[in-house]
Amino acid sequence: MKKSLLISFVILAFAGFVMAQNATSPVDVLGAHNNNGRGCAGCHQPHSGAYGSGHTVKTGTDTGNYALWGQDASPLYGQTLAFGDGGNYAEVLPATLTAGTADVGGIMLCLSCHDGTVTNTNMMAGSLYEQTIGLLKNPAYGANPIPTLLGNDKTTGLGSSINSNYNNDHPVGTKATLVSFGSPIMGATSGVTFDGTYFQVAAGSQYDTFLANYGAPAIQPGKWGPQYGILAGVPYVTCTTCHDQHVMTVYASYIGNKMWGGIQKDGGGKFYTKLFFINGPYNPNVTNASLANGTKAASTTQFCRQCHFGESNEANNTTGITTVFQ
Secondary structure, three states, rough: OOOHEEEEHHHHHHHHHHHHHHOOOOOOOOOOHHHHHHHHOEEOOOOOOOHOOOOOOOOOOOOOOOOOOOOHHHHHHOEEEEOHHOOEEEOOOOOOOOOOOOOHHHHHHHHHHHHOOOOOOOOOEEEEHHHHHHOOOOOOOOOOOOOOOOOOOOOOOOOOOOOOOOOOOOOOOOOOEEEOOOOOEEEEEOOOEEEEOEEEEEEEEHHHHHHHHHOOOOOOOOOEEOOOOOOEEEEEEOOOEEEEOOOOOOOEEOOOOOOOOOOOHHHOOOOOEEEEEEEEOOOOOOOOOHOOOOOOHHHHHHHHHHOHHHHHHHHHHOOOOOEEEE
């Protein structure tokens, strides 16, 4: 009898582990970026760039010359946006769509839809899609619409050269470096270094323990390369560091460049629940007793700790707090 019970517990534990790594989506994984049925062509116009989307391009002649971009990004060319903490992370956007820097595809293309002040809103409703269709179930988020237009979210701040409020948005751009936080992820105590192209993690270090408890999808090289910009050998945050614009609801882990073994060193090929196009497991709807009593960490918290590592359990001599992924 005892042996049968033990086998049953093992099977149940294994089933729970598998379930946590085999998430599926209740909606098309492209989610909000299906653009009310326009699909991929809502962003990547196969012919004529923004003109092919029916827009009148305000300035510039390079529409569609990068990633077949089908929205008019030209109003943002050369603009200064004052991100985060009183505008202390000012970012000067590239002057063309073909500048060849990470802030073109990583920031400017995103804002060509999500700005809402000088760019067209491009079929956007301006409020969170997951909230609208009922995927966001956690009542802690409240009932009011969550805005998706960053430059026109009905708030005011110190402003910028385009007279919109980016002060309340997470810093991105060349001043938002991944080595400038008060408790940086880099350093001898955490075990993380940057070799000029990729982050490297020392075996047995604090950060290596964090990789076992969660992972580092935002700073691990993605399927198409690093998800951050690099200027003068220093990595910096872009919108696509934290967001994967192509998959809204499921994170698929894999092993990139033989580094770290994916999420929670899972060997790759596993699937985790996420929302908001986050680039990693991120489930705000999870209910679990171990979260309520603090014996495990939420994936929503762990995702932020990839960079804000000084606030992690591992950096504070607490190594046994693993992650709830379901």
